[in-house]
Amino acid sequence: MRRRSRVDAFLEAILKDRRPPRFPAEPDEARDMLTAAALRAGRPGADAPRPEFVDSLERRLRAEMQAPSPVHPAAPVSRRRLLGGAAAAVAAAVGAGVGIDRMLGQRGETGLAPQGQAGLVPATGSWMDVAAIADVPVGRPLRFSAGAIEGYLVNHGGSFQAISAICTHLPCTLRHDSGAQQLECPCHGATFGLDGTSVQTAGYPYSLPPLPTVRSRVVDGRLQVFSA
């Protein structure tokens, strides 16, 4: 009965075109809710945006386009520190084979390492807290800066992975392309999948080594990475 009533509350809300209550739904409930949403959209004209909304969003976009701001205004990191720290660490780990480590099978740690993907493990590091799990939804990797390591935390459907944010070609910091769900290098256009593997594109038809993984773990709902 409790299950039924929460779905009913969702349905009653959308029947009034109001924001419905949130709750953890079972898969069959979520299907019912999505189908109900689709049915509501089936009323001719019901799914057209309000002109007021269209105008106000346009104003917001204009402000946004005139003053672009970074998606994650992280703590300021100097260029020198970036190049001297993270890039050198990546170069050392990848080039000399120092600190290379397989990620899979390490108890309590997260991460899926594609074959051949190096682990970036500082020789003298410690676990650093970077974010709450809730800060890293699927499809929205979180850029982090933890000591010597610049990286992205990625949620692969509930399994978390930390990867380096530094291109394996030359040490430029990768950007997340939320549309294509890839990491792109602003310098030469190299592209990586969210698992860190190199993706060849028309603009950059070369294959690069995958982005090194960074050791990560979940403690009390928070994500930590091993960095120096």
Add this chain to the structure above:
Amino acid sequence: MDTSPSASPELHVVGDSAGWEEVYREHVGPVYRYVYARTGNRADAEDIAAQVFLRALPRLRLHASIGEIRSYLMTTARSVLAEHWTLHYGADVGLLDEDVAQPEPPPAERQDADSGVRRTARVLGALPDHYRRILELRFLRGYSVRETAREMGITVTNAKVMQHRALRRAAQEDFA
């Protein structure tokens, strides 16, 4: 991303102040419709549609074709919707894949053809009469449970049970 082989007209430069406004006006309707059909209410649909444009517009490339822009916006919309359903309902994002997750963007006409009206007709058309009737009264015409029961000549309790079963059956058709 590969450029589409079809000779779709180039859209104007984004970042040029005239360009993005044109892109926005052209696509806000289809994006909103797509999002509304996956939220069912105005408040969530407006929030999510706003996020889609705020996220995607600054990243749109110069000289993208209309098809590429539509595809990029729809992919972003799917991604924001997936976050919404995961965050608020813990739902499997695969549920949103019933029609979008195609590697190549469908042409604009096909996106529009998958509007709520078409999808609703397909789902309702597959149901037994009494199930179709109760869903039409409730979700398309906005009758209350009581009004629906009166209209169908059944008790309120029966109407509630029938609505539940009809919706479950419709969801099975929808996600078949």
